[in-house]
Amino acid sequence: MSITQWAAEARKGDDEAFAKLAGSCQERLYRIAYAYLKNEADALEAVQETVCRAYTKIRKLKQPEYFLTWITRILLNYCADEAKRRSRSFRPLAEYDAGVWDATADPDLAAAIEGLDEKYRRIVVLMYFEGFTLTEIARILELPDGTVKTRLHKALGELRRHLGEGEWNHA
Template sequence: MRKPFGPLWRLIVIKAGREVLNLDTTKKTANAETGNGDAFLLLMDGSKERLYRIALAYLHREADALEALQEATFRAYKSFRKLKEPSYFHTWIVRILLNVCADEFRGRKRKGKDIRFSTEIEGTAGAFADASDTRISLRELVDGLPREQKEIIILKYYQQLTLTEVSAILECPLGTVKTRLHKALVALRGELGEEGSHDFARA
């Protein structure tokens, strides 16, 4: 898969930072004095690959994923000073990104835009079937799930996160996450039939 970062990534962060800092010259000075900009860039740099994969799994197109990542970066930078515990940065920024992706996906459906699937995420969900037509069918089915179920599927199967990690990101009790996952898998298996049951054998 072609890497979407490098100079483009720094432009995303710099643009987001400038948009925030230009809103308030006092905040600009404060951020320069405290080094918040450098800290934010460092934390984002460690999360960018996973954030991009999540956005791509959610929205399917590279351009949309990068746009969502830029918007999430903007929102996160704007609120960064409110984050009291840096160790929670990753779960916090993923939560912001999921909200951005959900907004974009909802707006796309409302406008009746066609959702075409990018080949960029072929093979990212290792628990799923290998046939390309099955993958496309599966993505369509996942897109049709309620948001709270879709996000669990993306985080667990496309990102290989544990349910405990998913629970922390979604700020949802572990038992509720398990219940929603079970409902999602039942729905997907029902649509995919025997082949679907095989695909989710490890779930």
């Protein structure tokens, strides 16, 4: 079965399908939570709380094909609330040890990303570290596609200005 099929079954009350769904995205959720909350225990708690919230609200999932987007949004909201509550700063990307790009390979780029405003950094992390598309990011952050594109463009512009026009260029 696919994630979409599991989500459809979970919406109907199939606990086994929900368990498969949760297991299929647990690692990705953990990486995102760890990037925000900066330690293993907090990230594990965030994933656990996210899965619990998703389980209790699975019947509200309107489109099963967007389960991953939906649960990621729940996680991001939880992490944002926790970060505010604990007054913690965003974890330096140079310490980020999983994902598409190895931030330790270029400390200058990691520092530049760390210096971005949160609304830009969030999009950069979701796109370049987690591999989400612009459309998926827009759904996760509940923003129009155009806003995500604009913020990504501005983020990349800030990174280019900080780093110079050198070889690094993802746009």
